[in-house]
Amino acid sequence: GAAIKFEGIHKRYGSSVAIERLDLDIQQGEFISLLGPSGSGKSTLLMMLAGFEQVSGGRILIDDCDVTLLPPERRGIGMVFQNYALFPHMTVAENIGFSLRQTRTSKAVIHDKVSKMLDLVQLSGFENRYPQQLSGGQQQRVAIARAVVFDPPVLLMDEPLSALDKQLREAMQLEIKSLHDRLGITFIYVTHDQREALVMSDRVALLNDGKIEQIGSPRELYDRP
Ligand code: ADP
Ligand code: ADP
Numbered sequence: 001g002a003a004i005k006f007e008g009i010h011k012r013y014g015s016s017v018a019i020e021r022l023d024l025d026i027q028q029g030e031f032i033s034l035l036g037p038s039g040s041g042k043s044t045l046l047m048m049l050a051g052f053e054q055v056s057g058g059r060i061l062i063d064d065c066d067v068t069l070l071p072p073e074r075r076g077i078g079m080v081f082q083n084y085a086l087f088p089h090m091t092v093a094e095n096i097g098f099s100l101r102q103t104r105t106s107k108a109v110i111h112d113k114v115s116k117m118l119d120l121v122q123l124s125g126f127e128n129r130y131p132q133q134l135s136g137g138q139q140q141r142v143a144i145a146r147a148v149v150f151d152p153p154v155l156l157m158d159e160p161l162s163a164l165d166k167q168l169r170e171a172m173q174l175e176i177k178s179l180h181d182r183l184g185i186t187f188i189y190v191t192h193d194q195r196e197a198l199v200m201s202d203r204v205a206l207l208n209d210g211k212i213e214q215i216g217s218p219r220e221l222y223d224r225p
Helices: 044-048 091-100 106-121 136-149 166-183 194-200 219-221
Strands: 004-013 016-025 029-033 057-062 077-080 154-160 186-191 203-208 211-216
Touching: 004 154, 016 044, 016 057, 016 211, 029 044, 029 194, 044 077, 044 154, 044 186, 077 136, 091 106, 091 136, 091 194, 106 136, 136 154, 136 166, 166 186, 166 194, 186 194, 194 219, 211 219
Parallel strands: 029 186, 029 203, 077 154, 154 186
Antiparallel strands: 004 016, 004 057, 203 211
8 A cells, every 4th residue: 555645735726725735644555534525625635636636736745756746647546436437338347457458468467357356346257247237336346346456556435335325335335444454555535424434444534624624543533522
């Protein structure tokens, strides 16, 4: 996993401030949740880390390397979104292998890696299905496999379970937590569901109005007498 440092990060959209002089240190291999109401700046923070939004001020470091000006593809970050964003005309195996096919990786290596990913998310046997032939939970597992197939040191997840019903959501929370344990990489997880953040994370950062209001382990934040 990678260590991540946000140093004095500022983000304006026109005249409105989305993130205000924010500092945040994320440890190697940590599972941290960004929790907060809609509009508090969670997605903006993820998008700046991934490189899809530019910062208005401040620096972002990944393992002490300043990535503030690097394009997304040079930051080596995996991402999973709420609406899966799978390619509908590609099979499960093709979806998972997609990012490796953009590189010089050989077919044999891709095949091997895709098989490992299918195992990892328990979808062996589903490799030739199309996304619309899968349940919502299975689709999200494909999206996760696709995001970690190139061994990124960091995985970002933006409300990945909010489209699923309650029962499936709880099962997937455990799956994602177990995946984190097995991969040992840094997970940054955006949610507006307090229970979800508490169940899953090593640490929770509570955002409000573009600022971190509180940060700590679930116990530190919520078990105080
Ligand atoms: P969250 O993910 O917590 O819901 P966002 O990061 O999406 O919050 O939004 C933070 C603030 O930035 C909000 O006030 C939102 O309206 C504003 N914002 C986000 N994206 C844009 C954009 N592309 N243009 C203008 N304002 C934006
Ligand atoms: P292509 O379209 O390149 O001829 P395929 O359609 O067979 O290849 O597969 C697309 C991608 O998915 C390839 O990268 C391949 O390695 C991978 N792949 C296909 N089937 C499997 C499988 N059963 N297990 C693992 N990887 C697979």
